[in-house]
Amino acid sequence: MRQSRSLARRAALTAVACLAAVAGHGAGAQQVAAEPMNAFYTPPAAIPETPGAIVKTQPMTILATPPTAAGWPTQAQHVMYTSRLQDGSPVAVSGTYIEPKNPWQGAGPRPTVVIGPGTSGQADRCAMSVAFSTGISVTADPLGLSANQELPSSAVWTALGARVLITDYIGLGTPGIHTYANRFESGHAILDGARAANALGGVGPETPLVLWGYSQGGGATAAAAEMQPEYAPELNLKGTWAGGPVADLSEILERIDGALIGGAIGFGVNAMLARYPELHQAVDRVISPSGRAMLATLSESCVADLITYHPFLKTNSLTIDGRSLTEHLAEMPEAAPVLAELRIGSMKPATPVLITSGRNDDTVPYGQARRLAEDWCGQGATVTFRTNELPPILPGTTIPNHFGPELIDGFGPDNAVTYLLDRLADKPVSGCSFD
Structure with missing residues (x-):
């Protein structure tokens, strides 16, 4: 030692x-x-x-x-x-x-x-x-x-x-x-x-x-x-x-909504949409045109860009009804199985x-x-x-x-x-x- x-x-x-x-x-x-x-x-x-x-x-x-x-x-x-x-x-x-x-x-x-x-x-x-x-x-x-x-x-x-x-x-x-x-x-x-x-x-x-x-x-x-x-x-x-591990994406998204790097929520949402096409219609029901444009912008952003151009981003600015996107994800039937499947901890490390x-x-x-x-x-x-x-x-x-x-x-x-x-x-x- x-x-x-x-x-x-x-x-x-x-x-x-x-x-x-x-x-x-x-x-x-x-x-x-x-x-x-x-x-x-x-x-x-x-x-x-x-x-x-x-x-x-x-x-x-x-x-x-x-x-x-x-x-x-x-x-x-x-x-x-x-x-x-x-x-x-x-x-x-x-x-x-x-x-x-x-x-x-x-x-x-x-x-x-x-x-x-x-x-x-x-x-x-x-x-x-x-x-x-x-x-x-x-x-x-x-x-x-x-x-x-x-x-x-x-x-x-x-x-x-x-x-x-x-x-x-x-x-x-x-x-x-x-x-x-x-x-x-x-x-x-x-x-x-x-x-x-x-x-x-x-x-x-x-x-x-x-x-x-x-x-x-x-x-x-x-x-x-x-x-x-x-x-x-x-x-x-x-x-x-595994330091400070991103293990449960649903909890991460909720925590950083409105934080300095809140735009990182876009990274997670874009990633889920890319691999789970069933989420597209569900997200389309709640996201505004400007919200869709912001997701596209975030897909071409680095962390420093979030801090410089989109600090303290709140996802209620991305939706049609002004409720946060994280709240909507928590209630979407299509999102629950996706977030559960992406959570780490279901298998035993050897x-x-x-x-x-x-x-x-x-x-x-x-x-x-x-x-x-x-x-x-x-x-x-x-x-x-x-x-x-x-x-x-x-x-x-x-x-x-x-x-x-x-x-x-x-x-x-x-x-x-x-x-x-x-x-x-x-x-x-x-x-x-x-x-």
Whole structure:
């Protein structure tokens, strides 16, 4: 345990150094990001059928080590791999792959780490890999900004010597709508990302694997953890961090209605409409023409755009009768089975999971995260649930109350890095605990 904590502390300092590097690298980001979207995101006419198969790669330079490290910025690969849509059909997914140059610092063989990014948006330009080269992506048409919020996590695991893949998820960068918080497609993208990373690293499925994610990423890794025994049984999954997980979309939508990033409701609604056509008529009954136009606008927006152009959006401005869209969804017979099917927690993870959640999280409700832990514990899973007691700060503004717990639980004392290093060291853990 002492070694794991020492390694985690050193890696966290690396993450801080990388954030400082991005702050000083802003001019370069402006220059690079003004260029058009890279043609790399367009898949070939035919892609391999096998999940996790490599479609194509190309070199990319990224900020995933501090400027004091040799070889900074780091060389990585822009990767496209095959995954599966909800109906099982193959789809191309993009991401970023980092092969470490330094030895693995933890116990056992070098592991693979797959990172599920937090909410970045629904437009293709919001794909995490777009911002990975410089840390910040700025576009002129439309005017917008997207940041590489997974810089700290990728820096931590790269500094520790793990091979790292950060998925863009289905429909971010690549063609089609991004199916935000769809547990099937999020889980597929994570697990197939592990297969792709192992292939790029020249290692087999016996390679130790851990999953890391917060917010949307926490929901994605949670979905992957419970799907792994059936969808990817060959993977040697050792443990998962599902921080502030988006586990129950119905509760998320209700919580953020009128909050600073209330426009993210559009991401969820657009995603459901894309995979559940029976919802179209039901939504059409209640949404106004301006509301329909706003959903289209949000489908081409990043999180920073929500804050800049649509802060504190209330969905009663999108409906015909002035009642909130979230209220209507709660009463729609067509919506109830969809929201129930998308809720995570119906299957038992076969490997340990750490769930963390802020009691005062104003974006991803604490109750639905704890319910996920309770659902899994009821099925006999090994779950550690930790409550972050950070007091409420400017409720409804997301940044202190949602991202504060991410930094503390991910990189603070007794953090998620330590938990996963212990799982990679095969330190025993069993049953359920709630702190």
